[in-house]
Amino acid sequence: MNPASPFLELEQGPRVSVTFDGAQLELPEGANLAAALLAAGVDVLRHTPVSGAPRGPFCMMGACFDCLVEIGGVVRQACMVEVSAGMDIAKPRGDADGPV
Template identity: 50%
Template sequence: MLRRLREVTDPVTFSFDGCPVTAERGDTLAAALLAGGIDTIRHSVVGDQPRAPYCLMGVCFECLVTVDGVQNRQSCLMEVRDGMVVASQRGGRQVLQGNR
């Protein structure tokens, strides 16, 4: 498990799958989730295997989450915000059907 090297001095709180998580202002979402002890943030499209942040620089797409209702956000490229609502993803994104 990962842990912070320093105490959180400027905290923000967000939710992940309905549970509160406290992070340092300026953390990326992926880093905040890992530091909060969350090691599975999505499940793969093929095989439904657990996935976690891997490269932490926007290349691998293993850190996809739903943020404030928007799917497929790369958590390693997003800064945490107070009150943010984050949800894990399972499989591929859902396509909304519009009127044709």
């Protein structure tokens, strides 16, 4: 992963198709996923399991876990993942809308 700011790479390189909760997005290939989702207007990546409060990327360095998403059914920190073609991204199922 590129150690520079995750926001510097958002304007460069080819775009690839991914889905987030079923909606198709075109994100920069190889970019930091959390930064790319924010730049695409997706600022709520999960809801807390108890209160259902919305959460989105905060620390961008793997410390806060507010950026948790499911990628192909596996829960990951979006700020620790690079964008690749065909990613199937969703809010984690343990949110207020689903089982814990």
